[in-house]
Amino acid sequence: MENMMAVSGSGSQSGTTQKTLGQYLFDCLKLEGITEIFGVPGDYNFTLLDTLERYNGIRFINGRNELNSGYAADGYARIKGIAALITTFGVGELSACNAIAGANSENVPMIHIVGAPPEKDQTEHKLMHHTLMDGNFNVFRTVYEQITAYTAVLTPENAEIVIPTAIRIAKEKKKPVYLVVADDLVTKPINIRKEPEPTRPTSNLKTLQAAADHVRQLLERAHRPVILVDLKTMRFGLQTAVRQLADAMNVPVVTMMSGKGAFDETHPNYIGMYEGAFGSSLVQKTVENADCVIAVGMVWSDINTATFTAKLNPLVTVNIQPDMVKVAEAEYSNVLAADMLLAVQKLGYRGQGVRGNVSFPYDQITGSVDQPLNAADYYPRFQQMLKEGDIVIAETGSFYYGMAQVRLPRNVTYIAQGGWQSIGYATPSAYGASIAAPDRRVLLFTGDGSLQLAAQEISSMLYYGCKPIILVLNNDGYTIEKYLNVKTEIKDQRYNQIPRWSYTKLAEVFGGDAFTMTVRTNGELDRALTQAEKEHAGRLCIIEMIASDPMDAPEYMVRMRSYMEKQQSQK
Numbered sequence: 001m002e003n004m005m006a007v008s009g010s011g012s013q014s015g016t017t018q019k020t021l022g023q024y025l026f027d028c029l030k031l032e033g034i035t036e037i038f039g040v041p042g043d044y045n046f047t048l049l050d051t052l053e054r055y056n057g058i059r060f061i062n063g064r065n066e067l068n069s070g071y072a073a074d075g076y077a078r079i080k081g082i083a084a085l086i087t088t089f090g091v092g093e094l095s096a097c098n099a100i101a102g103a104n105s106e107n108v109p110m111i112h113i114v115g116a117p118p119e120k121d122q123t124e125h126k127l128m129h130h131t132l133m134d135g136n137f138n139v140f141r142t143v144y145e146q147i148t149a150y151t152a153v154l155t156p157e158n159a160e161i162v163i164p165t166a167i168r169i170a171k172e173k174k175k176p177v178y179l180v181v182a183d184d185l186v187t188k189p190i191n192i193r194k195e196p197e198p199t200r201p202t203s204n205l206k207t208l209q210a211a212a213d214h215v216r217q218l219l220e221r222a223h224r225p226v227i228l229v230d231l232k233t234m235r236f237g238l239q240t241a242v243r244q245l246a247d248a249m250n251v252p253v254v255t256m257m258s259g260k261g262a263f264d265e266t267h268p269n270y271i272g273m274y275e276g277a278f279g280s281s282l283v284q285k286t287v288e289n290a291d292c293v294i295a296v297g298m299v300w301s302d303i304n305t306a307t308f309t310a311k312l313n314p315l316v317t318v319n320i321q322p323d324m325v326k327v328a329e330a331e332y333s334n335v336l337a338a339d340m341l342l343a344v345q346k347l348g349y350r351g352q353g354v355r356g357n358v359s360f361p362y363d364q365i366t367g368s369v370d371q372p373l374n375a376a377d378y379y380p381r382f383q384q385m386l387k388e389g390d391i392v393i394a395e396t397g398s399f400y401y402g403m404a405q406v407r408l409p410r411n412v413t414y415i416a417q418g419g420w421q422s423i424g425y426a427t428p429s430a431y432g433a434s435i436a437a438p439d440r441r442v443l444l445f446t447g448d449g450s451l452q453l454a455a456q457e458i459s460s461m462l463y464y465g466c467k468p469i470i471l472v473l474n475n476d477g478y479t480i481e482k483y484l485n486v487k488t489e490i491k492d493q494r495y496n497q498i499p500r501w502s503y504t505k506l507a508e509v510f511g512g513d514a515f516t517m518t519v520r521t522n523g524e525l526d527r528a529l530t531q532a533e534k535e536h537a538g539r540l541c542i543i544e545m546i547a548s549d550p551m552d553a554p555e556y557m558v559r560m561r562s563y564m565e566k567q568q569s570q571k
Helices: 021-031 043-053 066-080 091-095 097-105 119-123 139-145 159-173 205-220 231-235 239-249 281-288 337-346 375-385 398-403 426-436 448-454 457-463 479-484 503-509 522-535 555-569
Strands: 036-039 059-062 083-088 110-116 151-154 177-182 225-229 253-256 270-274 292-296 317-321 324-327 330-333 391-394 413-415 442-447 469-474 514-519 540-546
Touching: 021 043, 021 159, 021 177, 036 043, 036 066, 036 426, 043 059, 043 083, 043 110, 059 066, 059 457, 066 083, 066 091, 066 097, 066 110, 066 413, 066 426, 066 448, 066 457, 083 091, 091 097, 091 110, 091 139, 097 110, 097 139, 110 159, 139 151, 139 177, 151 159, 159 177, 205 292, 205 324, 205 330, 205 337, 225 239, 225 281, 231 239, 239 292, 239 337, 253 281, 270 281, 292 337, 317 337, 375 398, 375 522, 391 398, 391 426, 398 442, 398 479, 398 555, 413 426, 426 442, 426 448, 426 457, 442 448, 448 469, 457 503, 457 540, 479 555, 503 514, 503 540, 514 522, 522 540
Parallel strands: 036 059, 036 083, 083 110, 110 177, 151 177, 225 253, 225 292, 253 270, 292 317, 391 413, 391 442, 442 469, 469 540, 514 540
Antiparallel strands: 317 324, 324 330
């Protein structure tokens, strides 16, 4: 009976009684380093939250709605590796769907826990609130089967198998998972049914060797190799292995837009962002003229390839994915990325590094102090203000494309939702990041339209003592949407207009104290950034940037619009 007792030193209050389902669930999450769980209370999750309130080592972090709590958990997971979210049945979990789908799209591991109506009411198919009034209690789990890597109904009988399985799948696949538990089962003691530990995935050594031999053949003929780093390098923890490969090979390194932050941008071999036809022509030539491209964790999506203007020669491309490798036209399955990166490193190829001086778009401060704000001038100022160890969150929209060109200092965590691109993501994500890393400086770059979708989480930041520096670009509407729609004259797009808010007064509305400043010129922005540097240790900062021209945008967006107009005219 010894294994029926609570584990000594666990978060549950009792060291001698049998564990409840809720206690065991939180023990498992705590073992993963989760010290906060996001969510919104609802009557079907009260027992979960009551258990959590009595539990040592994890606290509940309340959001203003479930969607924002999901985004906050996403931001938290990008800092700590995994996150958890608690919502109520039906109304709560459906509100969080967008955030969970985004985590799936972006390879972010999250455990979504849903409190459901009591088991007896479910078995009797009673018509309960928060349901479709049809007695079907499985319909929402069916929805989640489409947007998560694993779903399960928790019971005291299966908890010891299902909970570790869900966590393992979330960690291995870097995807969200879904667990639903009846409210009255949370306090029931679990049945001990310890299963043997599943074996960790390993590479097929023969296939690994064959893939490495194939890469050797490519490199033996190569004079201009390049390493291309992308999203899954970050998500699957391959940054160190990629850096070691870059050091060993001594060849140019580029990142793709979704992979920004996956490689040290101060590294001597780093030459910039590969953004197809819309980015740096030097980077474009280096990648597209390379005679061997070692691509790590690449996601070949429209946004990531600059509307598919990025061009890689498949015959010289080594596409290293988390669990497979494609070398030219040959696929090698069951090969883990970490093993493949080491195998390529051991091939011993040594290049000639980066020739000549590499310049980056925003290395030089431009624009006089009395000049009105424009993108060409404020992005160099952002680059100058960033510090080692910062957490930078860039909203979907103008900032997503502009911040991609800002050169990051060492050890900066960069968060952006490049694939899912849900407007409004960044503000709650910054909230989650602030909770995950209270000792690090968090900088949120968001647009006025985006902020209006999720502004209430500033009140959550104030409530929990978060102190990010928030820069709000007020360019009078959805500028990114105006750029993307080439079918309609920009002046006619009334649906891309938004109400005018007093963004610097939000903290006052939410009952908190903040340093705020509205700026219209470069000089005013300089003063605001200097003051925010002094203020952020003590309080949240909001800097509203009034754009002189609502259609001013980073060069990338201008090139993108021009390309799309040409494409449209040819239809």
